[in-house]
Amino acid sequence: MIAIGDWGARCVGLERPRPLRNSVTRIPEPAAPPVVDVDAFLARVQGDTGLASGMAALFLLECPQQLADVRAAVTARDRGAIERSAHRLKGSVANFSAAAATAAAAHVELLGRTGDLAPSDEALRTLEVEIERIIPALREFIA
Numbered sequence: 001m002i003a004i005g006d007w008g009a010r011c012v013g014l015e016r017p018r019p020l021r022n023s024v025t026r027i028p029e030p031a032a033p034p035v036v037d038v039d040a041f042l043a044r045v046q047g048d049t050g051l052a053s054g055m056a057a058l059f060l061l062e063c064p065q066q067l068a069d070v071r072a073a074v075t076a077r078d079r080g081a082i083e084r085s086a087h088r089l090k091g092s093v094a095n096f097s098a099a100a101a102t103a104a105a106a107h108v109e110l111l112g113r114t115g116d117l118a119p120s121d122e123a124l125r126t127l128e129v130e131i132e133r134i135i136p137a138l139r140e141f142i143a
Helices: 004-011 038-044 049-076 079-094 099-114 120-142
Strands: none
Touching: 038 049, 049 079, 049 099, 049 120, 079 099, 079 120, 099 120
């Protein structure tokens, strides 16, 4: 039995449309924001590359202790210390327009402020991952 669509197409001399295969155009995923937005960072220091390099070098020196302070506060479940240490680290990474790290530190800070410490271990791990991403970017910047 011939379907009417096939019959109608044959009557006017048209081929039946073939199903589309592998012709779907994939829309590319939006580019991930840079770990450190160098252009925004340089704009923040009015293009002063010496100042920017100094800030990056100072962060690389102070970051291990800042992160250790956050880690110790989370381990101790000390709400006030979590909020303060995460706030300090958030300010440091925000200088470099490091959006993901800033957001991760802000999340830990919020957990300390609200006292919702149940997700603090996971939030700390996320923060540690983001800090590990910033370090090579800043080393490359000052190289």
